[in-house]
Amino acid sequence: MGEFSFIEWIRKRQKRRKDVKLGIGDDCAVMDVSSDKLTLITTDMLVDGTHFDLKKCTIRDVGRKAIACSISDVAAMGCPPTVTVISICFPDHTTEKFARELYKGIWDISDKYNIEIVGGDIISGRSPFCINVTMLGRDDGLKPIRRSGARAGDAILVTGTLGGSILRKHLSFEPRLKEGLFLNKNFSMHAMIDISDGLTADLNHILEASGVGAILYKDQIPVSDAAMKLSKKTGHTPLYHALSDGEDYELLMTLSKAQAKRVLSTGLLTDVKVSCIGEIVKGSGIQLKSPGGNIRRIKPRGYEHLK
Amino acid sequence: MGEFSFIEWIRKRQKRRKDVKLGIGDDCAVMDVSSDKLTLITTDMLVDGTHFDLKKCTIRDVGRKAIACSISDVAAMGCPPTVTVISICFPDHTTEKFARELYKGIWDISDKYNIEIVGGDIISGRSPFCINVTMLGRDDGLKPIRRSGARAGDAILVTGTLGGSILRKHLSFEPRLKEGLFLNKNFSMHAMIDISDGLTADLNHILEASGVGAILYKDQIPVSDAAMKLSKKTGHTPLYHALSDGEDYELLMTLSKAQAKRVLSTGLLTDVKVSCIGEIVKGSGIQLKSPGGNIRRIKPRGYEHLK
Numbered sequence: 002m003g004e005f006s007f008i009e010w011i012r013k014r015q016k017r018r019k020d021v022k023l024g025i026g027d028d029c030a031v032m033d034v035s036s037d038k039l040t041l042i043t044t045d046m047l048v049d050g051t052h053f054d055l056k057k058c059t060i061r062d063v064g065r066k067a068i069a070c071s072i073s074d075v076a077a078m079g080c081p082p083t084v085t086v087i088s089i090c091f092p093d094h095t096t097e098k099f100a101r102e103l104y105k106g107i108w109d110i111s112d113k114y115n116i117e118i119v120g121g122d123i124i125s126g127r128s129p130f131c132i133n134v135t136m137l138g139r140d141d142g143l144k145p146i147r148r149s150g151a152r153a154g155d156a157i158l159v160t161g162t163l164g165g166s167i168l169r170k171h172l173s174f175e176p177r178l179k180e181g182l183f184l185n186k187n188f189s190m191h192a193m194i195d196i197s198d199g200l201t202a203d204l205n206h207i208l209e210a211s212g213v214g215a216i217l218y219k220d221q222i223p224v225s226d227a228a229m230k231l232s233k234k235t236g237h238t239p240l241y242h243a244l245s246d247g248e249d250y251e252l253l254m255t256l257s258k259a260q261a262k263r264v265l266s267t268g269l270l271t272d273v274k275v276s277c278i279g280e281i282v283k284g285s286g287i288q289l290k291s292p293g294g295n296i297r298r299i300k301p302r303g304y305e306h307l308k
Numbered sequence: 309m310g311e312f313s314f315i316e317w318i319r320k321r322q323k324r325r326k327d328v329k330l331g332i333g334d335d336c337a338v339m340d341v342s343s344d345k346l347t348l349i350t351t352d353m354l355v356d357g358t359h360f361d362l363k364k365c366t367i368r369d370v371g372r373k374a375i376a377c378s379i380s381d382v383a384a385m386g387c388p389p390t391v392t393v394i395s396i397c398f399p400d401h402t403t404e405k406f407a408r409e410l411y412k413g414i415w416d417i418s419d420k421y422n423i424e425i426v427g428g429d430i431i432s433g434r435s436p437f438c439i440n441v442t443m444l445g446r447d448d449g450l451k452p453i454r455r456s457g458a459r460a461g462d463a464i465l466v467t468g469t470l471g472g473s474i475l476r477k478h479l480s481f482e483p484r485l486k487e488g489l490f491l492n493k494n495f496s497m498h499a500m501i502d503i504s505d506g507l508t509a510d511l512n513h514i515l516e517a518s519g520v521g522a523i524l525y526k527d528q529i530p531v532s533d534a535a536m537k538l539s540k541k542t543g544h545t546p547l548y549h550a551l552s553d554g555e556d557y558e559l560l561m562t563l564s565k566a567q568a569k570r571v572l573s574t575g576l577l578t579d580v581k582v583s584c585i586g587e588i589v590k591g592s593g594i595q596l597k598s599p600g601g602n603i604r605r606i607k608p609r610g611y612e613h614l615k
Contacts, residue, residue: 004612022346023454026517028384028501029348029445031452034341039329041336042426044442046395048433077335088353088440119349126355128436133395133429135351135442138336148334194335210333305311 004123007100011118014108018117021084030119032084032137041082041138041145043074049129053172060099062172063132064106070197071136072114072176073250077195078145079185080138082114082178087121090131103132114178143185146254151192151211155281156261160273161251163200164228164242171248180273181252188264193254199247199303201287207255214284217244217299220292223276225249245302255281311430314407318425321415325424328391337426339391339444348389348445348452350381356436360479367406369479370439371413377504378443379421379483380557384502385452386492389421389445389485394428397438410439421485450492453561458499458518462588463568467580468558470507471535471549478555487580488559495571500561506554506610508594514562521591524551524606527599530583532556554611562588 012025023031034040045067049055053063068085075082087107091100111118116136160177177195184190192211196203200222208215219240228242235242256264261277279290290296319332330338341347352374356362360370375392382389394414398407418425423443467484484502491497499518503510507529515522526547535549542549563571568584586597597603 023452027455028381029350029387029452031385032347032349033345034347035345038340038342040339040341040347040444042339042391042393042442042444043336044393044395044427044429044440046397046429046431046438046440048397048431048435048438050435051431051433074335078338080336084349086349086351086442088351090353090355090438120351122351122353122440124353124355124358126358126436126438128355128357128438129433131353131355131397131433131435131438133351133353133440133442135349135393135440137347137349145330145336145338147330 007123011104015118016112018084018115021117021119024117024119030084030086037139039140039145041075041078041080042135043071044133044135045070046131046133048131055130058172060103061106064103065110066172067132067134068107068110069174069176071134072178073195075136075138076176076178076181077193077252078138079181079190079193080143080145081141081182082116082136082138084117084119085111085134085136087118088133089121089123090128091125092130093125093127095125146185146190146193148192148194148207149210151207151213151255151281153213153281153283154258155191155255156258156277157215157255157279157281158261158264159223159251159253159276159278161249162223162225162274163196163249163251164225164239164246165231166227166246166248168227168231170227174250176250177252177273184254184264188256188260191255193252196249196251196253197247198305199245200253201244201299201301202303203253204287205301208285214282214286215279216282216288216290216296217279219289221276221278223274247303314430318411322425323419325391325422328424328426331424331426337391337393344446346447346452348382348385348387349442350378351440351442352377352381353438353440355438362437365479367410368413371410372417373479374439374441375414375417376481376483376557378441379485380502382443382445383483383485383488384500384559385445386488386497386500387445387450387452388448388489389423389443391424391426392418392441392443394425395440396428396430397435398432399437400432400434402432453492453497453500455499455501455514456517458514458520458562458588460520460588460590461565462498462562463565463584464522464562464586464588465568465571466530466558466560466583466585468556469530469532469581470503470556470558471532471546471553472538473534473553473555475534475538477534481557483557484559484580491561491571495563495567498562500559503556503558503560504554505612506552507560508551508606508608509610510560511594512608515592521589521593522586523589523595523597523603524586526596528583528585530581552609
């Protein structure tokens with residue numbers, strides 16, 4: 002297999018969007034943005050041995066994950082994704098079958114969310130498998146939800162359950178796009194982020210960007226079954242995993258308590274659990290409050306590269 | 309150095325554009341496109357050992373090259389670049405100095421061309437150094453020049469001189485942005501591409517996309533001094549290097565002979581040589597014509613990954 006014939010194989014199988022004027026096969030792709038006010042951009046790089054382990058998962062899993070991570074970032078702004086460009090570094094001696102399986106995983110999820118692959122770069126090197134996904138989104142008449150809008154008095158909500166994603170969810174998660182769009186359309190959102198580094202680490206990103214602090218309710222954190230299972234192996238508590246583990250790709254948000262009550266009571270987010278896990282306060286940092294009323298400061302903990 | 313403190317260091321030093329509503333530091337960057345009709349997108353991945361060799365060049369060279377390659381792709385559409393997102397995989401044990409030197413190289417060229425770095429991803433892994441640059445461009449009232457517009461009877465022009473870029477130019481080249489914009493604004497361009505794979509390989513991309521063939525004038529190919537120097541080492545002719553070597557990042561274009569005459573006679577492209585190297589003909593493939601009139605078919609030859 003050569004680079005150009007593989008690109009041609011991709012090009013022929015790619016589903017097209019109407020707003021893409023020029024897709025795969027030129028120096029740049031070209032998108033019609035004449036009906037848009039804003040373009041959103043996000044990029045994520047994943048490398049074998051750090052973000053996944055090809056000895057323990059399939060390359061199709063990896064293709065799926067790479068696209069889902071970027072969708073999750075656009076969903077966390079409460080806006081719809083549109084197109085993507087994908088760069089791939091294949092190790093030397095990669096087979097055609099392997100390369101095509103990767104694209105099956107990519108299409109499994111990009112087709113589902115109507116995202117067109119409009120370009121990319123295929124290279125080879127003496128390197129572990131590495132993939133970079135850059136995704137664009139549009140405002141669609143909505144205001145992108147930033148990290149910096151949290152206010153003292155806000156409730157903190159989170160979708161789904163947390164912790165132990167390493168056991169499987171980091172590969173199989175469904176990006177919360179439907180939920181992100183629904184929340185942005187129907188509620189007055191103050192701040193939102195997707196949980197990729199870990200609950201406390203990502204909450205801390207909101208707190209620092211907004212200049213506020215937070216109290217988390219210890220008994221309200223939605224601990225996942227995977228966190229319980231993992232805790233038996235690691236010796237850490239399930240709560241520790243729910244607070245610290247990365248790659249759950251759930252949405253973490255703040256909004257007024259009145260708006261939060263509406264979110265929690267609406268019947269429209271029924272296929273995903275939403276929990277109120279705390280509140281935004283003046284000051285800085287994160288405090289953990291026990292049901293008995295005890296409060297202690299905790300350090301944000303999560304995955305950080307280059308440490 | 310941690311990932312987050314390094315990102316903060318980048319964010320503080322980054323020059324801002326007015327049309328960027330939200331730069332580094334959220335799930336997505338947000339750009340105002342309300343005055344644009346089209347958004348252009350290109351992406352390039354470069355890995356140590358394939359696209360450069362950190363034993364023979366500095367990391368600042370690499371930062372410079374990574375951005376310049378993407379500018380070259382937007383320039384080849386005849387449109388201005390705007391913003392970029394950059395993903396980097398640092399090998400384990402990367403020093404802060406190394407990471408900052410990379411960004412100096414990136415800014416050396418992005419600042420010059422008023423391109424804002426609006427986001428990225430910084431990861432680490434057991435991997436050679438790898439960088440991915442995705443760049444956006446805007447139409448600015450211009451029509452993007454595709455590869456597919458070449459017509460029989462067109463002249464084939466190329467900027468600069470070709471071959472032997474491995475000796476230095478692949479790191480130090482100036483992307484032909486000024487020239488690409490000038491050409492698109494002032495002439496009726498039919499097709500354009502930047503020479504990254506090699507003259508014959510990239511010409512062949514134009515030919516295949518346009519459904520035409522080409523005759524190259526053997527004595528008109530602008531052979532570089534580097535091609536002559538390299539030929540003494542390799543045993544290949546200087547012409548071979550000019551026809552086959554990649555990464556010259558010159559602009560290769562086709563337009564009517566009347567328009568080409570205007571390009572060649574204009575005084576406005578004086579700081580870069582422009583040569584007429586052949587013509588587009590009906591049919592397919594590339595023929596090489598000697599001054600004596602002999603014509604022979606040649607195969608497009610250039611760099612292809614995964615071969």
